[in-house]
Amino acid sequence: MRSSQLFGKTLRQAPADAETISHKLLTRAGFIQQIAAGIFSLQPLGNRSITKIKNIIRDEMDRAGGQEINMPVVQPRDLWVESGRADTFVPPLARFEDRREREMIIAPTHEETATAMARAGVASYRDLPFTIYQIQTKFRDETRPRGGLLRVREFEMKDAYSFDADEEGMDRSFQAMVAAYKRIFKRCGLDVIMVDADSGGIGGKDSNEFVLLTDSGEDTILMSNESDYAANVEKASFIKKAFPIEELGEVEEFATPGIKTIEELAKAEGVSKSKTAKAVFYSVDGEIVVVTIRGDYEVNETKLRNLLDGAEPKLATPEEVKAAGLVSGSASAVGLTGMKSVVDDSITMGSNYLAGANKDGFHLRNVNFERDFKADIVADIAEAKKGYLSPDGKGKLVAKRGIEIGHVFKLGNVYSSKMGANYTNEDGEQNEILMGCYGIGVGRLLAAAVEANHDDFGMLLPRAIAPYEIYLAGLNLNDPNIAGKAEMIYETLQNAGYEVLFDDRDAPPGVKFKDADLLGIPARVVISSRSLENGGVEVKSRISKDAEIVAESDVLASVKALFD
RNA sequence: CGGGGCGUGGCGCAGUGGUAGCGCACCCGCUUUGGGAGCGGGGGGUCGCAGGUUCGAGUCCUGCCGCCCCGACCA
Structure with a gap:
């Protein structure tokens, strides 16, 4: 891609109402555009990063045995009456009447439709287990969106649903998703921890959140300073101080x-x-x-x-x-x-x-x-706080802030019982299907990646989710010699399979360097009269201070080495 | 929903009752090319919306709308 053709301009100053780092940088870099409170458009660069994240998620879901499906955003409210969530979901469902005056809702999540899919498709234990997933838009009319993509009203979520015949199966499916999640976050360059969590409005017994610890997060996580115990404050327990029971006095x-x-x-x-x-x-x-x-x-x-x-x-x-x-x-x-x-x-x-x-x-x-x-x-209805004893008896609790990027739930029969999702077992009896559900906020993942990876000059995106892999800058392209060589390098890198953003604009060097840093493209290649005098082309990693000069013929090898 | 703040060109801001401005960005020309260039010329704004006060409102008053932050709430 040539910068001169790229739609979307970088901003020198972030909009005044952007507060968090990721909001500022994603806006300045031309990744996102705000349309209303908690509602954003993705511009080309942002869409490329998001697409890469989605493809990593697909890859790992498929590897874990998931099958991709697609469920509607607009749904009849009746379905939610069946599950009992039509009037209780928080925030309240966005609803409207269609032209035949049927009550419709805009889905904030898809347990109902997923259960309906299983109910229609499963007759026997032979049809189980399976896991389906989609990457689909949700709408939640939150009272307070915040922090750019960190907390929005409309967003894309990867949501997966597992269906099993028994508890052991459900646990296996759950663990497969947990393993996939760990791989996904690792591939996206995120150091995410798994913590015990409350299952809230989704229901079910056990649930875990995947959290990126960072001060810009809005969740409070309590973790032991001596063991691996970690839980959202909503769920966290602790060992309470017990006092000897005295002889009972008179009131x-x-x-x-x-x-x-x-x-x-x-x-x-x-x-x-x-x-x-x-x-x-x-x-x-x-x-x-x-x-x-x-x-x-x-x-x-x-x-x-x-x-x-x-x-x-x-x-x-x-x-x-x-x-x-x-x-x-x-x-x-x-x-x-x-x-x-x-x-x-x-x-x-x-x-x-x-x-x-x-x-x-x-x-x-x-x-x-x-x-x-x-x-x-x-x-136990007491709130855990820092300094309290960890419930596993090892160490004390410390409090940290975190961003919840993923959440996994063992739902059990919560939906299948209400919605009649049954199967026939080996003995010909009707049983309820046991479910799990698993979500990842795609946009939030990108925002979290920026929160975790940036410096004073811009983003430091991991190669796997950066919009391009190489930022190629030609300085003084009015010089036909430099322009010609820059074009050749552009060709060479692209032919080798690299995704290259070629800054071919007639702009001063400083502008190109600033943009390269802001966008957080992991590798930068510069060709200029100076680099040519020094023996060729400059190759630099976004995260390193110094560049190396390599012969034109060695650019490919140098870039490859940089990525390894 | 409670508290606070802000709405003036694409972005950042100034403008306390009397001709709407500045920086960046944008367009044209020339010069320039290693960390957001220089000179010259140019385009773009119903000052969030609606009422009101006034000879006159971006500025004062009233109502509404939008956005941000804190809290409450939240798969």
Whole structure:
């Protein structure tokens, strides 16, 4: 490709509203164009990188036994009613009516259609297992897109779905995808780690995220400083501090004028926060749920939601608290009736707590679980934080930021049971197909690659996903000698199979060098009067400071050596 | 959805009531060619939209829209 023909110009300055490195560089380099919040077009260079990423993904999906399919973006809403997600998916489905007034949606993901495909195509265990995948557009009307391609509303995702007859098969299919994912990220030059994750709105039991650790990421990852334990904060657990159970004291009310928080209470009584039982009130589908957790921990709302069968817990508003007859600042589960009670297991690891008296300006001493208040559910709903003990007993947790590039789920029968995706087993009985699903955000992967690989001058894309492999710059092409030789080298490199961007513009050297650096093309070849005087052609890697001069006849060998 | 910020030429910005400007980019010519060149000439803007105040609005007021950041939320 000749620069003079290339559509898309580089920008000297990034648009003022670009904040993250990848957004700035991808825009300046002419890879992407923003159309609306979270909606982008790909220009030729960006499209080439994306195409390369997609081809790597296809290659590895195929190698892992996947079969490529294609499912529609526009779907009847009925399909989502079947799965139960029509009204619960977050963000809400984008919907419209077609000309026959049928309710349609724009798909944010494709579990429903994939399940429908399997349901139609599978009759017997002999038809299983298989894995299908596509690279397809999704639309999610996020409230807050951010960071250029990092978080968008419309995006291309590689989504794969596995279908198996039994648990062992499902696990095998899952592991095959995990292995493929590791290869994909490695080939894209990304050092990605796999962490435990919450499965959120997709459902299923186990899920793992593939995360690139970087400060520009929006996810918080907790990992052990001594073992390979790593989890998204939504999922992360830890070993809670346990205290000896004392002899249970008698409940005693005392005045606490002006005391509204756990901190104030603990301080006033001269005890650690772990000696308090904190009550937090949530509104869940209009019902008040009281959550009790030891004062030294905080509630993880994702864990709470999972306990409440996926219903969205929202902190109760002051009005709701009041309407329920609760006294904020002095509330506790003691003596409360008619509302659901959830207790974090930290409460069972201590005794004789301080807690609210449900009376303005008063608290209680020696409050104990079971004796003084009960729970409908006792479970771990505490948020892990840095410094806490790793759940595997090895080391402490440290917190890092990361970008979630991929996510894999063991879905089990979540969709097949609701949508009736069954097969006949060896004994002639009907069984539910067990599924897994596996996603990679393609554009986000590119953005992450830029976040991970750049310097002050521009991108440093790995060869596998750079739009071109070689940036060929001829300086002073008005000189017919240089122009002629540059054309010959262009021919030679292309004939050898390299993807070459030939900067044939009538521009000063500085402009060409700056563009070469900005675009992050891994190799640069320069021919100029100076290089010719020095004995030929200059060959330089994007990442190295120095160039080497080689004879014209050795360009090919030199480039090859540089790539090896 | 809560908080904050910003909308003036392709990009970056200046312009606090009186003729819409600057840098880069773009077009033409000449010169120049190793890190975003020099000189000369030129084109391009309903100042986000709609109302209002005023003799007069990019500038003041009201409403709306869009975009960005933080938070909430999020396969």
